[in-house]
Amino acid sequence: MIDIPAVNYPKPWLLFWATVVLAHGYMDYTLYQKWKNWNQGITQSPANRGRWGRALKIWAAEVFLQRQLFGLSSFRWLIHLLIVFGFIALAFLSLSTFFLKLSDYLGVGRVVTHYFLQDNGYIFIKVWGDSFGLALLLGLVIAGVRRFALRPEQQINNQTDVFLLLFLLWLTLSGFMLEGLRLALVPAELARYSFIGRFFIPPGTYTIEELKPWLTLLWILHSFTGVGILVYLPHSKLLHSILSPLVIAMNALEEQERRDLYWPEIEKYRATKLPRG
Amino acid sequence: MARDRKIQGDKIAQGLTRRQLIELEACARCGECQVWCPVYAQDKRECITARGKLHSLRRLVEEGLPEDEKREFLEALYECSACGQCHIVCPVRINTPELWEQSRLSLANAGIPQPEGQIKQLATIKEFNNSFGKPQKERGLWAKTAWETGLLKSPLPLWRDHPTPLIYFAGCTASFEPIMQSVAVQTARLLQEAGVEFSVLGEDEPCCVSKLRRMGDSDFPLEAKKRLNQLEGMGITTVVVSCAGCFKGLHSDYSKLWPEKIHVIHLTQFLDHLVQEHRLRMEHEVPMVVTYHDPCHLGRHNRIYEEPRRILRAIPGLRLVEMTRHRAFSSCCGMGGGLKVANPEIQHKMGAERIREAESTGAEAIVTPCQTCSLGLMHGADEAGSDMKVYHLNEMIVRSVCPEAAREEITSAFAKAAAR
Numbered sequence: 067m068i069d070i071p072a073v074n075y076p077k078p079w080l081l082f083w084a085t086v087v088l089a090h091g092y093m094d095y096t097l098y099q100k101w102k103n104w105n106q107g108i109t110q111s112p113a114n115r116g117r118w119g120r121a122l123k124i125w126a127a128e129v130f131l132q133r134q135l136f137g138l139s140s141f142r143w144l145i146h147l148l149i150v151f152g153f154i155a156l157a158f159l160s161l162s163t164f165f166l167k168l169s170d171y172l173g174v175g176r177v178v179t180h181y182f183l184q185d186n187g188y189i190f191i192k193v194w195g196d197s198f199g200l201a202l203l204l205g206l207v208i209a210g211v212r213r214f215a216l217r218p219e220q221q222i223n224n225q226t227d228v229f230l231l232l233f234l235l236w237l238t239l240s241g242f243m244l245e246g247l248r249l250a251l252v253p254a255e256l257a258r259y260s261f262i263g264r265f266f267i268p269p270g271t272y273t274i275e276e277l278k279p280w281l282t283l284l285w286i287l288h289s290f291t292g293v294g295i296l297v298y299l300p301h302s303k304l305l306h307s308i309l310s311p312l313v314i315a316m317n318a319l320e321e322q323e324r325r326d327l328y329w330p331e332i333e334k335y336r337a338t339k340l341p342r343g
Numbered sequence: 344m345a346r347d348r349k350i351q352g353d354k355i356a357q358g359l360t361r362r363q364l365i366e367l368e369a370c371a372r373c374g375e376c377q378v379w380c381p382v383y384a385q386d387k388r389e390c391i392t393a394r395g396k397l398h399s400l401r402r403l404v405e406e407g408l409p410e411d412e413k414r415e416f417l418e419a420l421y422e423c424s425a426c427g428q429c430h431i432v433c434p435v436r437i438n439t440p441e442l443w444e445q446s447r448l449s450l451a452n453a454g455i456p457q458p459e460g461q462i463k464q465l466a467t468i469k470e471f472n473n474s475f476g477k478p479q480k481e482r483g484l485w486a487k488t489a490w491e492t493g494l495l496k497s498p499l500p501l502w503r504d505h506p507t508p509l510i511y512f513a514g515c516t517a518s519f520e521p522i523m524q525s526v527a528v529q530t531a532r533l534l535q536e537a538g539v540e541f542s543v544l545g546e547d548e549p550c551c552v553s554k555l556r557r558m559g560d561s562d563f564p565l566e567a568k569k570r571l572n573q574l575e576g577m578g579i580t581t582v583v584v585s586c587a588g589c590f591k592g593l594h595s596d597y598s599k600l601w602p603e604k605i606h607v608i609h610l611t612q613f614l615d616h617l618v619q620e621h622r623l624r625m626e627h628e629v630p631m632v633v634t635y636h637d638p639c640h641l642g643r644h645n646r647i648y649e650e651p652r653r654i655l656r657a658i659p660g661l662r663l664v665e666m667t668r669h670r671a672f673s674s675c676c677g678m679g680g681g682l683k684v685a686n687p688e689i690q691h692k693m694g695a696e697r698i699r700e701a702e703s704t705g706a707e708a709i710v711t712p713c714q715t716c717s718l719g720l721m722h723g724a725d726e727a728g729s730d731m732k733v734y735h736l737n738e739m740i741v742r743s744v745c746p747e748a749a750r751e752e753i754t755s756a757f758a759k760a761a762a763r
Binding site: 100103104105106107108109110128132134135138142218219220221222227303305306309310312313314316317 | 353356357358359360361362363364365366368369370371372373374375377378389394404405432433434435436437438
């Protein structure tokens with residue numbers, strides 16, 4: 067049993083959920099419109115019907131392990147993996163903690179909620195959050211350096227790319243800032259588990275009353291930025307996070323015989339990766 | 344105006360597959376296609392890259408494009424050899440060559456025709472049944488001349504006189520293009536050397552019409568079906584082709600429309616088989632260092648990489664060195680996808696770049712198993728001012744098996760016959 071002090075501050079839940087519903091509705095509607103447009107196209111039945119097992123294997127290798135990107139550049143593979151898995155793990159954490167708190171409030175599944183909110187599971191949540199937060203932050207920073215400092219010839223930068231990078235960077239940093247502010251009210255022996263968040267603790271000693279307005283403000287900024295992703299997703303490069311796995315799956319079914327394409331010999335692949343000069 | 348654009352956009356969308364419409368939006372804009380695109384290496388405009396084309400095509404489908412952007416997109420769409428390099432390197436696996444071909448077809452159906460040069464070429468193919476605009480009667484002359492000049496061991500049987508289940512399909516280039524007729528003669532001679540029972544179609548040999556598919560002509564299924572019915576009606580079960588373009592058409596495109604009824608194999612696969620079975624005896628040394636160019640339609644599109652290399656390695660005295668870009672990463676010579684017709688200047692530059700890459704290996708010759716690629720590489724050598732020799736794979740085998748049928752002998756014999 068760990069003594070975890072409650073850090074309670076006002077959160078505009080109603081407004082938040084109303085916004086989530088609206089944003090989700092907007093995203094769903096926009097994606098539905100796109101789906102309608104795609105459905106104008108000719109429907110092709112998968113050429114290799116019935117070979118789902120192999121298609122699934124290809125899909126997993128391409129989507130989860132990002133095999134193709136690894137073959138092209140391990141540097142880009144690392145950046146992409148840090149961002150993708152950092153983001154997914156944090157989104158999963160946010161959803162999980164929401165449901166844990168809801169269950170706790172409703173008195174459902176007390177053993178689980180108690181373990182994660184008041185016992186050793188709390189440490190797991192903190193370490194998980196900071197680890198993947200760090201992964202996301204690192205991924206975004208390296209991507210920014212590559213894109214704007216190293217400037218590889220193939221990379222085109224337009225306003226939407228800058229915006230998306232800053233948008234995600236703000237989402238990550240505001241999360242750490244909020245965590246830092248909360249940690250200012252938590253004993254040091256507990257704060258140490260938030261091994262990145264603790265660097266964001268403001269200097270000095272504060273009471274909860276002093277920090278409440280700032281906690282609320284940061285919570286609003288962080289949460290509503292997260293909701294903003296739902297609205298921005300269908301109009302941005304982020305859409306590829308949904309469509310790329312879909313296309314890979316469709317191609318895996320239609321073209322799985324192409325072994326050179328889906329299972330390239332990585333060494334030969336890399337040996338020829340510099341096409342000119 | 345906006346309504347007209349929307350109607351046209353919808354028409355284009357209806358001509359693409361659902362997956363292709365999704366692919367237009369799935370591009371992550373990483374630019375890997377730009378790094379590898381052999382056309383972009385010659386014409387450094389964003390619209391040339393797969394990324395650029397996907398972006399423009401998506402806008403064309405969704406909202407239409409302003410006239411200047413539309414012109415630029417169409418230029419880029421046809422200034423593409425559909426070599427498939429971008430497909431191989433794309434992390435999203437967007438099937439680009441299929442998309443470009445289908446887009447050309449869909450655009451033409453929506454009232455946006457191909458460039459003038461391609462329209463003429465398509466009309467020629469349909470009118471003359473060959474891409475050279477020559478009378479079909481001349482198609483089989485190479486076989487007659489080859490026998491009369493002593494280049495063959497026996498006269499080549501015409502299918503109509505001596506039907507065989509296996510035929511050699513020479514293709515338009517090897518039948519009509521004088522500097523490439525040696526490919527047809529050497530193929531026939533090698534098959535004779537191996538004791539293969541085969542015949543040729545002569546003036547009954549049709550054009551494979553794969554160029555119709557490459558350039559997006561809506562008559563492709565109809566014309567292809569005619570040819571398939573013709574071959575099936577003759578009772579032909581196996582077709583050996585020496586052109587990578589014909590192979591892609593007869594083997595890959597036809598079988599996508601109808602289940603494969605006729606076994607279509609490329610010459611390299613067949614010769615490799617004959618070499619393995621010791622039916623082709625390579626007795627003469629060929630003391631040369633050569634590099635091998637993978638034709639896109641054979642390599643990337645049909646995964647035939649090993650067979651030609653195995654043949655080359657089996658030739659005594661010959662040493663094979665690889666270029667930096669080989670197999671799935673072989674740089675296109677620019678002859679495919681109607682690019683040569685749309686923009687010959689770019690093709691020459693692409694061929695020249697490939698020749699320079701071949702030179703950097705220290706090889707004295709570049710070898711390829713496709714008559715169309717051979718022609719493209721020869722243009723490239725001229726453009727680069729290079730002395731690099733360009734040979735069809737047949738030439739290397741012939742030099743080892745029957746040197747009396749080497750290219751120079753054939754060219755000189757055919758020139759003498761023409762003078763008579």
